Amino acid sequence: MMITDSDQARPIPEPTLRRLPTYHHFLKTLEAEGREAVSCSTMGRELNLDPTQIRKDLAMTGITGRPKIGYVVTDLIGAIESFLGWNDIQQAFLAGVGNLGAALLGYQQFNRYGLDIVAAFDTDEAKIGRQVQGKEVMPLSKMADLARRMHVHLGIITTPAEHAQYVADQMVAGGIEAIWNFAPIVLSTPEHIIVQDEDLFSSLAVLSRRLRTRLQAMQ
Amino acid sequence: MMITDSDQARPIPEPTLRRLPTYHHFLKTLEAEGREAVSCSTMGRELNLDPTQIRKDLAMTGITGRPKIGYVVTDLIGAIESFLGWNDIQQAFLAGVGNLGAALLGYQQFNRYGLDIVAAFDTDEAKIGRQVQGKEVMPLSKMADLARRMHVHLGIITTPAEHAQYVADQMVAGGIEAIWNFAPIVLSTPEHIIVQDEDLFSSLAVLSRRLRTRLQAMQ
DNA sequence: TTGTTCTCGATATAAAATTCTCGATTTAAC
DNA sequence: GTTAAATCGAGAATTTTATATCGAGAACAA
Structure with missing residues (x-):
């Protein structure tokens, strides 16, 4: 065997x-x-x-x-x-084209690490229809339907915290299996959905605490 | 007591x-x-x-x-x-004004979490002198000196991996105590320097593996 | 060939982190 | 008041993760 x-x-x-x-x-x-x-x-x-x-x-x-x-x-x-699983490239949708979202859209390196962000979504009328990092921004309302039709399994959330849960719900509705969540909240999703949180503030907390302790020790 | x-x-x-x-x-x-x-x-x-x-x-x-x-x-x-230590705000320098660097410069939220990025540095002539997110980009060569004069204790590295070590050396030379490192390499620094790595690829790896296992289980 | 050195891989130990258990304390209902 | 329900806080038990130990195998030099 x-x-x-x-x-x-x-x-x-x-x-x-x-x-x-x-x-x-x-x-x-x-x-x-x-x-x-x-x-x-x-x-x-x-x-x-x-x-x-x-x-x-x-x-x-x-x-x-x-x-x-x-x-x-x-x-x-x-x-x-x-x-x-970095050999077979996963197509992904990204929701929330703010600073961070735009940065991730521009990360060409991801292509070599199994990730291809194929489309971006936002609710901001000013952003919809425009190209960001060479990728068109589409209305969030179309995300779920498109995800299902394109068989996209991966979603990236770069919205503000207050919209993240709604976006996650839409992703789940679209049949997305895994979510890379950059919003600093705990998403509520069905059991079978894979959620990977990436919280900048967690990292910052470790740094802040260490630096604070250090500076305090030096007076 | x-x-x-x-x-x-x-x-x-x-x-x-x-x-x-x-x-x-x-x-x-x-x-x-x-x-x-x-x-x-x-x-x-x-x-x-x-x-x-x-x-x-x-x-x-x-x-x-x-x-x-x-x-x-x-x-x-x-x-x-x-x-x-989120009450007393730390001034920070950021080096590497690419996608991610620019995104971090634009994160106003940081101000409420003890972090104030006061200046940005790069080696790219095209970027130097320009404003990014309302902050002026200065030549990297001036970073160490400025850090010392302004008593900045915190450095953020958002350069490509290949330049990160050099930037770290410059930060240490400038008297910086703590480094928030977004480049996917292990920095070599003196013992007393606090280094907090934030590696997107670590997070991506966890997600990739889980998704791969999932999709494989479904055939 | 023989001995030396380096490194793997398996196992054992130690440390760290999480989860469980339970008595003490406080509120609120009866 | 008295009782019931909820929760803290301390300590024990469990699980997970990291580190140490050691025999066996492979390369290389003598």
């Missing part, structure tokens, strides 16, 4: 998933330099991580290394990409 | 810090609705979190609740804000 990573009984730890892109990026630079192989010890030194932790993370992708050598760089990159 | 939260011997768990803004935002909406008090059970139901976990998180801020009642909403908001 063939063993694939989807046979894994236990879900992948989220900390592991969050570290994989770090490895991926580092490996890409190694690849660009022409490095053939790399060990966890080397990576650990560069990335300030425990080598054992890296080894366990990488093992999750199903790849195996060789004693004394480590892992083949290109294989490792491929393993991470296929593990994360 | 007065006990303040800075007397805490043990560092605050990062997961706790990351959840505090979630509570804060929820409490703000309660406040707007005129709610006087709230219990952990109520919050837990709304935010899909364990009430005990919320209770422990809130206890970190030093606030105390009352049985049967819960916490006073406005007190709680104040406790979180002062705990995170």
Whole structure:
């Protein structure tokens, strides 16, 4: 019987998933330099991580290394990409063409990481019909219907907090399976919907607290 | 002897810090609705979190609740804000006026969360001298010196990965204490510098993997 | 060939975070 | 008053995550 990573009984730890892109990026630079192989010890030194932790993370992708050598760089990159599903590109809709929404629309890099934002939606009449980063902004009212017809499974919410729940409801109505939510609220969605929150303020809180503690210690 | 939260011997768990803004935002909406008090059970139901976990998180801020009642909403908001240092506003420099950098420059909300981006820097001649979101873009070469003269302690990096390390070095040279890093690389900085990484791709990885697993399960 | 060094991978241990349990306390209803 | 319901706060138990240990395998130098 063939063993694939989807046979894994236990879900992948989220900390592991969050570290994989770090490895991926580092490996890409190694690849660009022409490095053939790399060990966890080397990576650990560069990335300030425990080598054992890296080894366990990488093992999750199903790849195996060789004693004394480590892992083949290109294989490792491929393993991470296929593990994360970055090979088959997902089409996505984005709702909320403000500062952040426009920024995400312009992130060409996403195309290399499994994500293609194919359309943007907003309720602001001034924005509808205009092109932002080369993508046309359409009325939010058309989103659900279009999502269903185009079989789009992924939605990105970059609206203000107060509109995020409505947008999420529309996405669910349109048959969207997963939501990348940049609004700082907890969305209420059916059980089966995958929601990934990306809250800038969470990150800012960690930073603020540390800096405050530091500055206070210095008086 | 007065006990303040800075007397805490043990560092605050990062997961706790990351959840505090979630509570804060929820409490703000309660406040707007005129709610006087709230219990952990109520919050837990709304935010899909364990009430005990919320209770422990809130206890970190030093606030105390009352049985049967819960916490006073406005007190709680104040406790979180002062705990995170969101009351005294930090001036910050931002380097890298691309899509994301420009978006952050336009985030007026930051002013209410202890952050004021006072200047932006870039190496692109086409951007230098221009106003972005009402803030003038200056040459990166002037950043370190200005940081020192203006006593700016916080730097935000929104450059492409390949320039992030150089920018970080400049920030450190300018006496900056803390860096909010949006570039997807691990910065190498002196021990005492606080670095908070905000990697969109980490978040995307979690989402990608879950969606891939889901779609695969459905064939 | 033989010994040395490096690294993987499995297992064990430790630390951190979450969840559960329960007594004490307060409010509000009876 | 007395009782019932709700909730806090402290501590225990569980789960998850991170780190340490160690044997075996592979490359390389002598």
